[in-house]
Amino acid sequence: MAEQVLCVQCDRPESTCTCERYCCLCQSQYDIRLCTDGQYYCPDCREACEIPLARIRVH
Ligand SMILES: [Zn+2]
Numbered sequence: 086m087a088e089q090v091l092c093v094q095c096d097r098p099e100s101t102c103t104c105e106r107y108c109c110l111c112q113s114q115y116d117i118r119l120c121t122d123g124q125y126y127c128p129d130c131r132e133a134c135e136i137p138l139a140r141i142r143v144h
């Protein structure tokens with residue numbers, strides 16, 4: 086099993102996290118995903134900061 090990234094707010098994985106999800110940078114609420122640093126980001130900020138998704142399949 087891949088290493089799971091936990092939400093920094095509730096220490097749960099994205100699948101069970103019930104936190105209100107918004108981008109930690111711009112507060113957008115559109116298409117928010119947990120990233121490898123445990124914070125939620127919108128697609129734009131993810132790309133801008135080059136932060137990988139928490140549950141992306143890598144190699
Ligand atoms: Zn959470």
Ligand SMILES: [Zn+2]
Pocket residue numbers: 108109110111112113126127128129130131
């Ligand atoms: Zn954003």
